Amino acid sequence: MTFLKKIPLFAFLFLAAPLFGQLPTADRVARHIRYLASDRMQGRGTGSRENARAAAYIVRQFRKAGLTPRGTDGFYQPFTARVRRVVVADSLRPASNVVGFLDNGAAGTIVIGAHYDHLGLGRQGSSLDPKPEGQIHNGADDNASGVAGLIELARYYARNDRKEPYNFLFIAFGAEELGLLGSRHFLNHPTVPTASLNFMVCMDMIGRYNPERGVGIGGYGTSDAWPEVFKGVTAGVKFFTDRAGNGGSDNAAFYAKGIPVLFFHTGGHPDYHKPGDDPDKIDARAEAEILRLEIRLVDRALDLPKMTFTPVR
Numbered sequence: 001m002t003f004l005k006k007i008p009l010f011a012f013l014f015l016a017a018p019l020f021g022q023l024p025t026a027d028r029v030a031r032h033i034r035y036l037a038s039d040r041m042q043g044r045g046t047g048s049r050e051n052a053r054a055a056a057y058i059v060r061q062f063r064k065a066g067l068t069p070r071g072t073d074g075f076y077q078p079f080t081a082r083v084r085r086v087v088v089a090d091s092l093r094p095a096s097n098v099v100g101f102l103d104n105g106a107a108g109t110i111v112i113g114a115h116y117d118h119l120g121l122g123r124q125g126s127s128l129d130p131k132p133e134g135q136i137h138n139g140a141d142d143n144a145s146g147v148a149g150l151i152e153l154a155r156y157y158a159r160n161d162r163k164e165p166y167n168f169l170f171i172a173f174g175a176e177e178l179g180l181l182g183s184r185h186f187l188n189h190p191t192v193p194t195a196s197l198n199f200m201v202c203m204d205m206i207g208r209y210n211p212e213r214g215v216g217i218g219g220y221g222t223s224d225a226w227p228e229v230f231k232g233v234t235a236g237v238k239f240f241t242d243r244a245g246n247g248g249s250d251n252a253a254f255y256a257k258g259i260p261v262l263f264f265h266t267g268g269h270p271d272y273h274k275p276g277d278d279p280d281k282i283d284a285r286a287e288a289e290i291l292r293l294e295i296r297l298v299d300r301a302l303d304l305p306k307m308t309f310t311p312v313r
C-alpha cells in the first residue's frame with residue numbers, strides 16, 4: 001500500500017494497462033460472432049467459399065494478435081475432408097485448420113482449440129431441421145462462440161507482457177462437424193511434437209450461458225493435476241466439472257492420443273444444429289466471463305509441471 005501511494009493514480013493505471021487491458025470483453029466476443037455467423041457467411045460449410053472466408057478472418061485475427069504461423073502453408077494446414085453422409089453427391093472437399101503459435105521458448109506447449117466450420121446450407125448432413133436443404137445454418141453458438149473465445153485467448157496471451165513457462169498453440173479446426181476431421185488431421189500431422197503438448201483446452205458452444213445450469217467443464221478426470229488447478233478458483237459465472245474428456249468435440253481426438261483436456265460447453269438448446277442458431281441469442285457478457293475463468297485456470301496450470309494423462313473409466 002505504501003508503495004502504491006507514492007505513485008499517482010494515472011501512472012498506476014498506465015502501468016497496469018498492459019496487464020489488464022487485453023482481457024476478453026463482451027464487445028469483442030460479440031463482434032467476432034456477428035461476423036462469423038452472419039448470413040453472408042452461409043453457415044461456413046466445409047468446402048465452401050464462405051468457410052475459407054471464415055478461415056481468412058481467423059488468420060487476420062491471429063496475425064493481429066502477434067502469433068507466428070504454425071500450419072504447413074503459413075497459418076493454414078490444408079487437408080481433404082471426406083464426406084460420408086451427404087444430401088448431394090460430392091464426397092471430397094477442401095478443408096483447412098488455422099494454426100498460430102505463441103513461442104515462449106519453452107519445452108512444453110499448451111493447445112487452445114475451437115472448430116470454425118458448421119453445417120452450411122444444410123446439405124452436408126447432421127442438421128436437425130426437418131427440411132434443412134437451402135437454409136443457412138449460421139452456427140452462432142456452434143461454434144462461432146468458441147472461435148471468438150479462441151481469438152480472444154490468443155490476443156490475451158500474446159499481448160499480456162508475460163513470457164509464460166509454456167508455449168501456446170492456437171488452432172481453429174476445420175471439418176469438425178464431419179467427424180473431428182481437422183483435429184484428427186492435426187494429430188496425425190502435428191506441426192509441434194505431440195510429446196511436448198501439456199494439455200488441450202477445447203471450446204465448442206460457449207455462447208448460450210444458462211445461469212440455472214452453469215458452464216460445464218469436461219475432462220476433469222483426464223489428469224490428476226486438474227483438481228489442484230481448480231482448487232479455490234472462482235468465476236463470474238456458475239460452473240461445474242465433469243470427469244469425462246472423450247466426447248463432444250475436438251478434445252476427443254486429443255484425449256484419444258493420451259493428452260489431458262478441458263472441454264467448455266454451455267449446454268444444448270432447441271436451436272442446436274438448426275437454422276435458428278443465430279448471433280442475437282448469444283450471451284456475450286457471460287461468454288467473456290467464461291473466457292476469464294479459462295484464463296484463471298490456464299494461469300494456475302502454468303505454475304505446475306507438464307501434466308500426466310489419466311484415462312477416465
Ligand SMILES: [Zn+2]
Pocket residue numbers: 115142143176204205249
Ligand atoms: Zn460444434
